[in-house]
Amino acid sequence: MVVDNCPFLRNCEHSLLFQGAEACLYILKDPNNVTHNGMFLLKKRLVKSYRHAKLDKKLTQKRITQEGRTLLKCQKLGIKVPIVYLSDLNERVILMEYLDDYQSLRNVLESRSLDNSVLKILSANVANVVAKLHDNSVIHGDLTTSNVLVKELKVENGTPESENMIEKSVTRNFSIVPIDFGLSSSSDTSEDKAVDLYVLERAILTTHANMTSFFDSFLENYVTASKYGSATKAKLDEVRARGRKRDMMG
Ligand SMILES: Nc1ncnc2c1ncn2[C@@H]1O[C@H](COP(=O)(O)OP(=O)(O)OP(=O)(O)O)[C@@H](O)[C@H]1O
Ligand SMILES: [Mg+2]
Structure with missing residues (x-):
């Protein structure tokens, strides 16, 4: 105790x-x-x-x-x-x-237990939630992989015929829960949204080597899921350029 x-x-x-x-x-x-x-x-x-x-x-x-x-x-x-x-x-x-049946996205990515096709689904699920936050003016403020909780949902898909068949297709899907909102704010600017995406990108790339494709797929899905996805993506390029400049200047 x-x-x-x-x-x-x-x-x-x-x-x-x-x-x-x-x-x-x-x-x-x-x-x-x-x-x-x-x-x-x-x-x-x-x-x-x-x-x-x-x-x-x-x-x-x-x-x-x-x-x-x-x-x-x-x-x-x-x-x-x-x-x-x-x-x-x-x-x-x-x-x-207490969400005892969830684990952090950080642990999921580090465990390397998911193959690429499943990682793609996971990245799309995360993108949908971040897009919904942003479309409702919620800026997370510290969007790291430790601040996203994940639980796999097992959904069985089957047409009436396939119910009786030996093989049923199983769609893998994840419940995504953002947490740790102490630094959150309310904003509609593409700058604030792009900074959230940049923080997530840095968190993914620095703590999880070879995860470029995970963020690429996340971004692709975010662009379609968010009403202002393309504008935010364009802003992200600017934020990245500023980040590179800062890194170079030390
Ligand atoms: N409601 C919850 N259910 C399950 N696990 C949680 C929950 N809230 C937090 N955790 C776990 O505890 C960890 C730390 O929580 P949280 O991110 O809120 O604290 P923190 O990073 O110390 O906060 P802050 O950055 O605001 O100081 C999370 O990464 C997650 O693994
Ligand atoms: Mg945290």
Whole structure:
């Protein structure tokens, strides 16, 4: 059991799921079975002692507020995200649904368990969700592969005849859940959308070698899925050029 003076942790059976630079994530037992799996996820943002205390509090509260607000907006739009149960700015926490049957896109890509045809489907599924966020003015702000959760859905396709046949075609499909909306914002500019895509591209290419085709296929699907896909893609070329210039200048 992790020792923490937070009342949510003191009074509830829990274990540490993840400790990052910004936050600790705990799995809490749900004694009243409010959730589908008997567990909550508590995200507690850490105090940054190198920051001035007042500024730290202000920044943290802004991130918690923004994360909760955007998660609710996504839920309203029909984009699957973890359900938010409560947030407490003083305790620096958000209590949300724990998606125990999902893994991060980062893990999926690193495991190299999917062949190219399935990776193409996965990239299209991710593109549809990012396009829906952007078409509804939601900019993620930190669209890395750790901030996208993935679960494979098995859908059986079959015409009435094929029901009785030995072979049924199985379409592979994935449920995609964006998370970690603390840096999200509301914007309609192609610049902001293109920066989201650039962050995703960098995350894919730097942490997952040989994944160029994954991002290419993602982008192709994004262009068709988003109303303003072509304009955002054109802007992405500009953002990339700026990035290259910055890299050259060190
Ligand atoms: N609701 C959830 N269900 C299942 N796993 C989750 C959930 N939320 C987060 N995770 C897991 O915990 C990891 C860290 O979560 P998250 O990205 O929210 O924190 P963080 O990166 O530390 O946040 P921030 O960058 O805002 O400080 C995720 O990459 C994911 O693997
Ligand atoms: Mg994260």
